[in-house]
Amino acid sequence: MLIKLGKENLQSEFVKLVERISGEELANCYQCGNCTGGCPVSFAMDFGPREIIRLLQLGQEDAVKNSNSMWLCVGCLQCYCRCPKGVSAAKILEALRQITLRKGDDHAQIKEIAFPFMKNAPQQAIVCGFRKFVS
Amino acid sequence: MKISYYPGCTLNTVAKGFDTSARQSAVLLGFELKELVQWNCCGAAFPLTPDNVMGLTAPAKVLSNARKEGDTVTTLCSVCYNVLKRTNKVVRDDKEKRGVINNFIEEEYDGSLNVIHFLEVLRDKIGFDKVKAAVKRPLKGVKAGAYYGCMLLRPFEDMGIDNAEAPTIFEDLLKTLGCEPVEFPNKIECCGTHLAMGNEDVVTKLSGNVLSSAKNKGAEIIVTSCPLCQYNLEKSQKRMEGSVGGTQMPSLYFTQLLGLALGQDEGSLGLEKNLFDVRPVLKGKGI
Ligand code: SF4
Numbered sequence A: 001m002l003i004k005l006g007k008e009n010l011q012s013e014f015v016k017l018v019e020r021i022s023g024e025e026l027a028n029c030y031q032c033g034n035c036t037g038g039c040p041v042s043f044a045m046d047f048g049p050r051e052i053i054r055l056l057q058l059g060q061e062d063a064v065k066n067s068n069s070m071w072l073c074v075g076c077l078q079c080y081c082r083c084p085k086g087v088s089a090a091k092i093l094e095a096l097r098q099i100t101l102r103k104g105d106d107h108a109q110i111k112e113i114a115f116p117f118m119k120n121a122p123q124q125a126i127v128c129g130f131r132k133f134v135s
Numbered sequence B: 001m002k003i004s005y006y007p008g009c010t011l012n013t014v015a016k017g018f019d020t021s022a023r024q025s026a027v028l029l030g031f032e033l034k035e036l037v038q039w040n041c042c043g044a045a046f047p048l049t050p051d052n053v054m055g056l057t058a059p060a061k062v063l064s065n066a067r068k069e070g071d072t073v074t075t076l077c078s079v080c081y082n083v084l085k086r087t088n089k090v091v092r093d094d095k096e097k098r099g100v101i102n103n104f105i106e107e108e109y110d111g112s113l114n115v116i117h118f119l120e121v122l123r124d125k126i127g128f129d130k131v132k133a134a135v136k137r138p139l140k141g142v143k144a145g146a147y148y149g150c151m152l153l154r155p156f157e158d159m160g161i162d163n164a165e166a167p168t169i170f171e172d173l174l175k176t177l178g179c180e181p182v183e184f185p186n187k188i189e190c191c192g193t194h195l196a197m198g199n200e201d202v203v204t205k206l207s208g209n210v211l212s213s214a215k216n217k218g219a220e221i222i223v224t225s226c227p228l229c230q231y232n233l234e235k236s237q238k239r240m241e242g243s244v245g246g247t248q249m250p251s252l253y254f255t256q257l258l259g260l261a262l263g264q265d266e267g268s269l270g271l272e273k274n275l276f277d278v279r280p281v282l283k284g285k286g287i
């Protein structure tokens, strides 16, 4: 992957916004990969949590936004529990979701959710799913 | 003894057996789970970003109402427990957020409630030795995998129910019921949670990993403390039926197992709602 680095990426408004909403400092991550090692869904993510943080450190807004990673994070906190630097990738991925949802860009359309699921699933799955996928 | 009890939405509807088996078990152990007079949904997800104060208002309302009825509240669902306990800590320790939340919900709540899981009630308030003494039908020789999932344990500094990497509270309970708990690597891994909404393949993989990990270590049944874990484990097994690596393992709530061991009337346990019935396993052991 070709990455163009410049001041405009490294100090972009987007990166600052991620830091502000998540409360995490991206520079604290030293890329050991423990988070991705513990992440149960990294196998399905375009970029695992470590890579997402690296891309953000390098200001790669589009790569991060266009990846499926934020929508697959289950918020299990294994990344945070195993991070030797106390970084929470979970918060960073939640911030990415929030940035998208707060613009009104929903990830799930309520009318497209299968009826049997709405009828039989535990309420908590529906409430939690809406919180993560719908603005 | 009476303990204030917050059922949460799911136990009031699709996971009724989790609720009734716990209430009945409490009676058999000599105490009452007293449902809160007023409660609402906890929101089902603790907001991970610190700037999302809105997500804390629903659980704060629950806590504030519960505080009016006593100093302690217990809950059964791991997610409710996680959301309520973490929100309580924010209200208690963060003065600024407390002010905003109280303003919004029109209450004066200070975070002084004690939020405990029903497993903690059994361990710390009743005592596992007393539970053991009340067992009428020991589940001798039943190899059970205790599945914690995420929300009971993490993050440790907020939950503190047990060691977050190597917990034993669940196994300790199973031992008091006569079971042989099985240690398996995926006991604290995620089931796939809300990805059940639209991403079943990932859930099947995650839950499948939990089930096969338990099975490989010899588990005959798997025990849960969350309706969403229960749902994902059961549905994943249904989806994998007949495929290589598929399992057919009864999965049930720990309170259903507790009820069985205490000699509770089977009609109030909700076992018929479980997709894979535990009773043939018990029968096979002469229980
Ligand atoms: S575990 Fe922590 S320090 Fe290591 S790569 Fe992940 S976020 Fe960075």
Ligand code: SF4
Residues within 6 Å of the ligand: A035, A038, A039, A040, A041, A042, A049, A072, A073, A074, A075, A076, A077, A078, A079, A080, A089, A090, A093
């Ligand atoms: S919280 Fe998200 S990023 Fe972290 S380990 Fe879990 S799924 Fe992976």
